[in-house]
Amino acid sequence: MRKIKYLFLIIVSFFILDSCRKVERLPAVPHIEFTSFTIFDTLDILGNNSKAGKLKFHFEDGDGDLGLNAPTSGDTDSTNLFLTLFRKEGGVMLPAPDNDPLKPSSYRIPYMERLGQNKILKGTISVTFLYLFYSPTDTIRYDFYIKDRALNVSNVESTSEIVISVNKTYK
Numbered sequence: 001m002r003k004i005k006y007l008f009l010i011i012v013s014f015f016i017l018d019s020c021r022k023v024e025r026l027p028a029v030p031h032i033e034f035t036s037f038t039i040f041d042t043l044d045i046l047g048n049n050s051k052a053g054k055l056k057f058h059f060e061d062g063d064g065d066l067g068l069n070a071p072t073s074g075d076t077d078s079t080n081l082f083l084t085l086f087r088k089e090g091g092v093m094l095p096a097p098d099n100d101p102l103k104p105s106s107y108r109i110p111y112m113e114r115l116g117q118n119k120i121l122k123g124t125i126s127v128t129f130l131y132l133f134y135s136p137t138d139t140i141r142y143d144f145y146i147k148d149r150a151l152n153v154s155n156v157e158s159t160s161e162i163v164i165s166v167n168k169t170y171k
Contacts, residue, residue, distance in 0.1 A: 026062030064119030088139035
């Protein structure tokens with residue numbers, strides 16, 4: 001009986017000490033880090049051969065208000081992942097014009113919410129681009145950032161230079 005009391009006391013003590021740990025805190029402004037960009041062969045929705053690219057990046061948001069609900073009519077804020085395309089011309093990366101066929105469209109990170117005391121969100125986001133029109137010499141780069149529901153804007157990250165015609169993972 002005495003052993004059971006001591007064992008019970010040890011278990012309760014462990015839980016009490018474990019509950020005293022500080023809750024991790026991060027800033028409310030989201031933070032992102034570029035992880036990789038992978039170019040690969042794929043098929044478009046009509047079954048035609050094409051190229052695709054997959055952007056992967058890590059994110060952290062201290063107050064857990066990342067992502068948007070599904071759009072409804074009248075939504076004015078429907079984008080929260082912003083990308084700027086750069087093309088290599090004459091050895092220099094220059095912003096691509098608005099009518100560039102490789103220019104990405106708007107992207108929406110889905111609504112995320114964490115229940116409980118710790119609201120911090122951390123994870124990896126992957127976005128896939130489809131390249132229907134490109135030349136073997138196209139070299140591009142993306143600058144990108146995210147915005148949370150409180151309109152806090154993250155840092156801007158950049159991909160490495162990407163040659164669209166070469167299947168490869170760029171880090």
